[in-house]
Structures are given as C-alpha cells and as structure tokens.
Amino acid sequence: MFTGKTINMGVIGNPIAHSLSPAMQNAGIQAAGLDYAYIAMPVLNENLEAAVKGLKALGFCGFNVTIPHKQAIMEYLDEIHEDAKIIGAVNAVKNENGHLTGYNTDVTGFIDGMKQEGFSPSGKNAILLGAGGAARAIIWGLIKERVSTLTIGVRNVAKVQPVAEYFRQYMHIEVLDWHSDEFAAKLPRAQLLINSTPLGMTPATDAMPPVDWDRVSPDAFVYDIIYTPAETLFLKTAREHGCRTLNGEAMLVGQGAEAFRLWTGLQLPREPMAAALRSALCPTSGKS
Ligand code: NAP
Numbered sequence: 001m002f003t004g005k006t007i008n009m010g011v012i013g014n015p016i017a018h019s020l021s022p023a024m025q026n027a028g029i030q031a032a033g034l035d036y037a038y039i040a041m042p043v044l045n046e047n048l049e050a051a052v053k054g055l056k057a058l059g060f061c062g063f064n065v066t067i068p069h070k071q072a073i074m075e076y077l078d079e080i081h082e083d084a085k086i087i088g089a090v091n092a093v094k095n096e097n098g099h100l101t102g103y104n105t106d107v108t109g110f111i112d113g114m115k116q117e118g119f120s121p122s123g124k125n126a127i128l129l130g131a132g133g134a135a136r137a138i139i140w141g142l143i144k145e146r147v148s149t150l151t152i153g154v155r156n157v158a159k160v161q162p163v164a165e166y167f168r169q170y171m172h173i174e175v176l177d178w179h180s181d182e183f184a185a186k187l188p189r190a191q192l193l194i195n196s197t198p199l200g201m202t203p204a205t206d207a208m209p210p211v212d213w214d215r216v217s218p219d220a221f222v223y224d225i226i227y228t229p230a231e232t233l234f235l236k237t238a239r240e241h242g243c244r245t246l247n248g249e250a251m252l253v254g255q256g257a258e259a260f261r262l263w264t265g266l267q268l269p270r271e272p273m274a275a276a277l278r279s280a281l282c283p284t285s286g287k288s
Helices: 020-031 044-056 074-077 082-087 105-117 134-142 157-169 182-191 233-240 249-264 270-280
Strands: 005-015 036-042 062-065 091-098 097-105 125-129 147-155 174-178 191-197 221-224 245-246
Touching: 005 020, 005 044, 005 249, 020 036, 020 249, 020 270, 044 074, 044 091, 062 249, 074 097, 082 097, 082 105, 091 249, 105 134, 105 221, 105 249, 125 182, 134 147, 134 157, 147 157, 147 182, 157 174, 174 182, 182 221, 221 233, 233 245, 233 249, 249 270
Parallel strands: 005 036, 005 062, 125 147, 125 191, 147 174, 191 221, 221 245
Antiparallel strands: 062 091, 091 097
C-alpha cells in the first residue's frame, strides 16, 4: 500500500503506455517488500524542461528516460556520468537533493546479463550484428570489458563506419558487410556473437541475420538482445548448433535493476522482475 512515506520513481517518454518498466520495477519492489512506487509519465517534447523541474520539486528519487528524450534530457541535468556521455544517451536520472545526474544503465544491463550466465567477454573475439540505437551501449560495454577484437557485421557498411570512427580512440573496430567473404572469415574465431538487429523479433519471427553457421564454433556464446520471442530463430539455430545462448530479457531486467540500485543503493530480486516482464509481454501464457 502506498503511504505518505512512499518514495516515488518512474519513467518519462512519449508514447509511454507500452512501457514494461512499471510492471517490472513494481514487481521487484513488491517482492523486496520496499516502500517505493514506480509510474509511467507521458511527457511531450515541449514539456520536458517543466517535467524535469516538476519531478525534482516532487522529490522523485530517480526516473528512467525513454524515447524521445534520451538526448534532449541532458541539457536539464547537473551532471552526466561517463557512460551516458560516451554513448550520447541518458536512460536513468538520479535526484540527490535536487542535484540531477544522468546515467546510461544499458551498458551494465547488457554486460551483467552475460556475466550472470558465467560468460565474461574480457579478452574474447566479439562479433556484433547490426549497429543501430542499441549498439552504442553494447559497443561501449564490450570496450570497457576489454574484448580482444570487435567486428561489426551489417548490411550497410558506410552507414556504420562513423560509429567505428567515434569509438576509435578507445579501440579499433572493423565494420564489414555481413555478406562478404571477409566477414565469413571472421566467424570461426568468434567467441561471442551478438544480434542487435530487430531481425527475428515478433511478429516477423522467421527472420534472422545472415550467418554461415557452419563457420561458427559451437563454443561461441550467442546473445540476442531481442526479448520477444524468448527464443528467436537466431538463438534456436545457435542452440541447435551447440552454442550457449542468452536472450534480451537479462539486459532489460539488468538495466532496470541497475537504475534502481543507483537511485536507492538497493538490489532488487531479478526473477520477479523477469516474471512480470514475461507476463506483460505475453499475458495469456500464464504465470511464469
Ligand atoms: P535499430 O536502430 O532499428 O536497428 C538496429 C540495426 O539493425 C541497424 O544496424 C539496422 O540497419 C539493422 N536492421 C534493421 N532492420 C534490418 C533488416 N531488415 N535487415 C538488415 N538489417 C536490419 O534498432 P535498435 O533500437 O538498435 O534495436 C534493435 C533490437 O534490439 C530491437 O529488436 C529491440 O527490441 C532490441 N533491444 C533490446 C534491448 C534490451 O534491453 N534487451 C534494448 C534495446 C533494444 P540499418 O541501419 O541499415 O537499418
């Protein structure tokens, strides 16, 4: 039950009704028996500054930020954490007595997902398929974890080359056409293969990025950041090939848990968060 002592947190964006964060965060909060409340708040572009001031005035301890405010929010913050600065996007804001700091918790969410499965990307040869909105957090996470090599396979090399240029000061990243022989030649040495394209996402579940599985080692760890369906065709093929696999649920739960930790210093239990997520994504599948 909410009381006068309940501490508020939430997510701003537009549209926001589809957000999975309230279900996920409140499930974790409830399971932990904590007195916090997490709500979704629609905020139009022209109201962003007023909304940020309002959340500060109302004493929200923190809030998530989603499309379309992840970049625009920066000018209303007092401080921006290094990860968010480098990625160029804020997805979580912490309010400490009116001092607002912007973070990007996708990096931690992405990396922790793998680590919880017992896989460390450190020193590994990594291949990333696709490089859109989600890729900067993934690339920065892999660089921070000190992967040995990083190759990006895409359909449009020229479009993604600037991303590699941007990160060049931290690491050399090769961008290759995923239909090229050069890309195919990289596959046997890949120890980590990540899909960051939407190929295979519901409802177009028959799709997957073009990978010559005969060249992929069964020892490779294969990660698809898609979370619906739970097993994409990409992951199913990888599993049948003998690879260890991980879907995007861990990343989504992880970024939320990391935001909550930044705001409160507390760790939320992940399984109730993941269960709430699954139930919100597929309400007819029963209580999982
Ligand atoms: P995005 O910006 O639209 O695109 C990602 C990449 O996929 C781009 O390189 C894009 O290439 C490529 N791509 C898209 N459609 C393609 C197609 N039909 N054929 C070949 N390449 C294609 O997407 P995003 O925002 O990065 O998100 C990607 C996926 O990650 C989505 O499924 C999203 O739900 C998921 N996601 C998961 C999490 C999580 O927490 N688990 C977080 C964020 C995103 P072009 O630039 O050439 O179009």
